[in-house]
Structure formats: C-alpha cells, structure tokens
Amino acid sequence: MKEASSRVEAASRTFSNSLEAISKSKKSKIILALDLDHRRDTTKLLGDAKALVESTSDYICAVKINFHLILPLSLTEISSLNESITRNGIISIADIKLNDINNTNRIATEYLWDAGFSGVIVNPFVGFNGALDVVYRRAHELGKGVITLAYMSHKGADEGFGLELSNRITIFDEFLRRAKKWGSDAVILGTTRPEKIAIARKFLGKKIKIICPGTGAQGGDATASIAAGADYLIFGRAIVDDPNPKNSARQISRSLALKAKS
Amino acid sequence: MKEASSRVEAASRTFSNSLEAISKSKKSKIILALDLDHRRDTTKLLGDAKALVESTSDYICAVKINFHLILPLSLTEISSLNESITRNGIISIADIKLNDINNTNRIATEYLWDAGFSGVIVNPFVGFNGALDVVYRRAHELGKGVITLAYMSHKGADEGFGLELSNRITIFDEFLRRAKKWGSDAVILGTTRPEKIAIARKFLGKKIKIICPGTGAQGGDATASIAAGADYLIFGRAIVDDPNPKNSARQISRSLALKAKS
Numbered sequence: 001m002k003e004a005s006s007r008v009e010a011a012s013r014t015f016s017n018s019l020e021a022i023s024k025s026k027k028s029k030i031i032l033a034l035d036l037d038h039r040r041d042t043t044k045l046l047g048d049a050k051a052l053v054e055s056t057s058d059y060i061c062a063v064k065i066n067f068h069l070i071l072p073l074s075l076t077e078i079s080s081l082n083e084s085i086t087r088n089g090i091i092s093i094a095d096i097k098l099n100d101i102n103n104t105n106r107i108a109t110e111y112l113w114d115a116g117f118s119g120v121i122v123n124p125f126v127g128f129n130g131a132l133d134v135v136y137r138r139a140h141e142l143g144k145g146v147i148t149l150a151y152m153s154h155k156g157a158d159e160g161f162g163l164e165l166s167n168r169i170t171i172f173d174e175f176l177r178r179a180k181k182w183g184s185d186a187v188i189l190g191t192t193r194p195e196k197i198a199i200a201r202k203f204l205g206k207k208i209k210i211i212c213p214g215t216g217a218q219g220g221d222a223t224a225s226i227a228a229g230a231d232y233l234i235f236g237r238a239i240v241d242d243p244n245p246k247n248s249a250r251q252i253s254r255s256l257a258l259k260a261k262s
Numbered sequence: 263m264k265e266a267s268s269r270v271e272a273a274s275r276t277f278s279n280s281l282e283a284i285s286k287s288k289k290s291k292i293i294l295a296l297d298l299d300h301r302r303d304t305t306k307l308l309g310d311a312k313a314l315v316e317s318t319s320d321y322i323c324a325v326k327i328n329f330h331l332i333l334p335l336s337l338t339e340i341s342s343l344n345e346s347i348t349r350n351g352i353i354s355i356a357d358i359k360l361n362d363i364n365n366t367n368r369i370a371t372e373y374l375w376d377a378g379f380s381g382v383i384v385n386p387f388v389g390f391n392g393a394l395d396v397v398y399r400r401a402h403e404l405g406k407g408v409i410t411l412a413y414m415s416h417k418g419a420d421e422g423f424g425l426e427l428s429n430r431i432t433i434f435d436e437f438l439r440r441a442k443k444w445g446s447d448a449v450i451l452g453t454t455r456p457e458k459i460a461i462a463r464k465f466l467g468k469k470i471k472i473i474c475p476g477t478g479a480q481g482g483d484a485t486a487s488i489a490a491g492a493d494y495l496i497f498g499r500a501i502v503d504d505p506n507p508k509n510s511a512r513q514i515s516r517s518l519a520l521k522a523k524s
Contacts, residue, residue, distance in 0.1 A: 096358070
C-alpha cells in the first residue's frame with residue numbers, strides 16, 4: 001500500500017513538475033488558449049493552430065485547447081496538434097470543463113490521454129463518487145494532471161462559485177477543499193478576482209498550482225493576480241487575435257516576468 | 263417588442279414540439295444515448311453509430327450524443343451522423359454539459375447547430391451573465407433547445423445538486439428556478455431520484471419537459487419516474503450493449519408505453 005501510494009504521488013506530480021520545468025526554462029508563465037475561431041471555414045484550422053504554437057512556443061509554457069478546436073477537429077487531428085506541441089517543448093491541457101458521470105468521464109479522458117494531452121480541466125460540482133473518482137485515479141496512474149475549477153473569470157461566475165452554503169462557506173471555499181482532498185494538480189481561478197487568488201494560495205499551499213484566465217478581453221488584473229500568488233496565466237484573444245502573435249506572446253511574457261520580480 | 267417576444271417564444275417551442283410529435287408518432291419515450299465505446303479502434307465508429315440509429319429508429323424519439331462520439335469524430339462526421347438521424351425521422355441532442363464563458367459557449371453551440379443538433383445540454387451552475395445568456399438567445403432564435411441539468415443520476419450527484427444553500431433551498435431547487443426563469447426547454451433529472459421528478463413536475467408545469475437518465479446500469483426506476491411525471495427516458499447501455507439493440511429498444515419502448523397507461 002505504501003509503495004502504491006508513493007508511486008501514485010510521484011506520478012501525480014508529473015504534470016505540475018513538467019509545467020514548472022518548462023516555465024522556468026522558457027521564463028514564461030503563459031498558458032496559450034488556442035481559441036481560434038474558424039467557423040466559416042475549418043479547413044485551415046489545424047494548420048493555423050500548429051503555426052500559432054510554432055510561432056509562440058519560445059514564450060509560453062503550455063497550450064489550452066477547448067471546444068474551439070475539439071468540436072471541429074477529429075481526435076486524430078488533435079493528436080497531430082499535440083505532437084506538434086510536444087515537439088515545441090510544451091504541454092497541452094484539454095479544457096472541456098468535464099462534468100459527467102464516471103462511465104462518460106472515463107472514456108472521455110482515455111481518449112484525451114491517448115491523444116497526448118497532459119492535463120484536463122474538470123468541474124468539481126459534479127462530485128467525486130461515481131463521477132470524477134475515475135478521472136483522478138487513472139490520471140494520476142499515468143502522471144496526468146487534473147485541474148479543478150475554483151472561480152471562473154466571467155461576471156456570472158458569482159451565480160455558481162459565489163453561492164453561500166448553509167454552513168456559511170461559499171462554493172468557492174468548498175471547491176478549494178475538494179481540490180485539496182481529491183488531490184487536484186491545479187485550480188482555475190480568474191484574474192478578475194485577485195482577492196480569491198490570495199485566499200486560495202494560503203489554503204492550498206504551494207503544491208497545488210493556481211492557473212488564471214480572465215486577463216485581456218475579460219478585464220482581469222495580471223499584476224495583482226501574480227502578487228496574490230498566481231502560478232500561470234492563461235491568455236487567449238490577446239495573443240491569438242493579435243496580427244503578430246509571436247510579438248504579443250513575447251511582450252506579455254516579459255511584462256509578467258518583470259512583474260513577478262518587482 | 264411584443265412581436266419579437268412571441269417570435270422568440272414560438273421558436274423556443276420548436277425543440278419541445280418536435281420531440282413531442284416524434285414521441286407520439288413513434289409511440290416511444292426513449293432517447294437513445296449513443297454511447298458506443300470504440301476506443302480500441304474508431305474506424306468503424308461512425309458506421310456503427312449510423313447502423314444503431316437505423317435499427318432502433320422505429321422505437322426511439324431522439325438520440326443523445328456525448329464525448330463517446332464527439333471526441334473521436336470530427337464535426338463533419340458528426341454532421342453526417344445527424345443527417346442520418348434526421349432521415350430516420352428523429353432529432354439529436356448534444357450532451358456536452360456545457361459550462362464555459364460566453365465566448366466559448368457561443369462558438370461551441372454555433373458549431374453544434376451547424377452540425378444539425380436540435381438541442382444542447384448545459385450546466386446552469388456556470389450562470390447566465392457572461393456565460394449561458396448567449397446560448398439561450400441564439401438557440402431560441404433558431405428554434406433549438408436548451409436543456410439544463412436539474413439532478414444527475416449518479417451517486418455523487420448529491421455532492422453538487424444536493425448542496426443546501428444559506429437560504430435553505432438546495433442547488434436542485436435553485437436550478438429548477440433557473441430553468442423557469444431562463445426559459446429552458448427541458449431539464450435533466452435522474453430516474454434514481456423519482457421524488458425529485460415529482461417536485462420538478464409540480465414546479466415547472468407541463469411546458470418544460472423532464473428528461474431522465476439513470477435507468478439500467480445506474481439502477482434508476484423507470485416506472486416510478488414516469489408515474490412522477492418524466493416525459494422522456496434516456497437509455498444507453500441497456501440498448502447499445504445488447505446483442506440485439508432493435509429488440510431491446512422495442513421491448514423497453516413497449517414496456518414504458520404500458521407503464522404510462524396503467
């Protein structure tokens with residue numbers, strides 16, 4: 001039992017350790033949200049996604065892939081994209097905010113791991129028993145990361161994460177407890193609420209990483225978020241929609257590195 | 263304004279009306295969960311899914327498609343499957359339990375509508391403001407259905423839907439209120455908790471439909487659920503994993519029709 005549990009713990013560190021090592025080597029805290037909007041014509045989507053990864057890979061530590069790509073592309077195409085991501089020395093996270101029953105979660109994540117993803121974002125709302133239990137177990141056997149939502153970045157996030165429970169804690173507090181109890185590798189916490197990042201950092205310690213979307217289009221505060229303890233920042237439209245994504249990624253990465261030092 | 267709102271209301275009824283008309287004509291309350299597990303070899307997945315629809319289409323009123331198919335298949339393949347579903351006189355629902363910010367939700371659902379889905383399942387936990395607002399607006403312009411989770415069928419569903427809020431209502435009660443306030447076309451409510459179906463039926467009235475997973479592998483009670491007010495029942499493994507899916511669908515459909523009459 002002892003051997004098995006330490007093996008699981010060692011494997012469960014793989015995702016966070018990889019991310020940290022890449023972040024140090026590239027001197028970047030940026031996770032690029034590959035949110036390419038090619039609804040009018042998806043024929044160039046895979047190629048454009050690969051080109052974007054190629055051009056920005058010196059300034060980012062990971063890529064986050066959501067329905068912008070997962071819906072139009074087949075898993076074979078996503079695998080090919082993930083191979084390209086790996087060749088560029090970074091890792092990729094599947095952002096499907098998974099919240100289904102265990103049978104579906106198991107099959108979905110097995111497809112994701114086979115396709116070369118290193119981590120998956122899940123919604124802890126759905127529960128552990130008969131739902132996310134299978135995701136944690138298998139992910140940590142394989143050294144993959146399970147990332148749980150803690151507080152999203154949009155205005156209406158209060159309608160879920162901000163609800164106060166009968167025991168006077170909020171869903172946000174409850175989700176931090178779950179992240180710790182269930183062994184999440186990281187949590188998602190919007191830069192639109194830096195005060196929550198400080199609370200999470202204190203509660204979670206250093207082992208569970210804090211990944212923050214919401215800077216840019218949603219108006220989050222990257223500087224305050226880093227000061228509050230954010231480990232990584234997700235940028236999408238600020239890089240993807242820039243006429244020169246490489247330049248945008250480099251500038252954001254340098255600016256964040258300076259802020260982290262100051 | 264009056265004209266606009268009645269146009270929206272008329273369009274918003276399209277999903278429910280279609281489902282009801284098909285259910286009456288096929289004398290079936292069954293929504294088939296196309297949960298084919300082809301992880302070892304996905305080459306025959308599309309063909310097998312089409313064959314399953316073809317063989318069971320006389321005994322089902324809709325098909326529910328989740329990550330079992332959405333991950334491995336491209337949207338072009340899913341579109342081709344939906345065309346085949348339409349040709350067989352039934353409609354299809356995308357079950358991705360969508361719970362993202364508005365920009366991602368908008369793009370995801372536009373892909374789904376373009377691919378021929380008639381409805382989408384979303385998690386109301388994520389909120390309306392800056393999240394699901396865009397899904398309802400566009401879906402109802404197009405006559406598509408928005409189906410919100412009310413209480414899922416797995417054991418750990420209590421860990422989310424069962425949470426008691428500081429105002430002494432549960433998340434389940436809150437989600438029923440949202441379904442009514444936001445204009446959901448249907449809610450998802452597990453047959454594992456028929457007492458909740460009775461509460462939902464009373465609160466929602468007849469216009470918002472109640473769709474129930476959880477019978478079969480998860481041990482839900484179809485008879486009690488129909489008695490409590492379930493409109494449609496989702497069956498997956500009980501049909502998909504049967505050596506003779508057509509026979510299984512026919513038997514379940516007849517058995518439900520008898521129970522509804524008695």
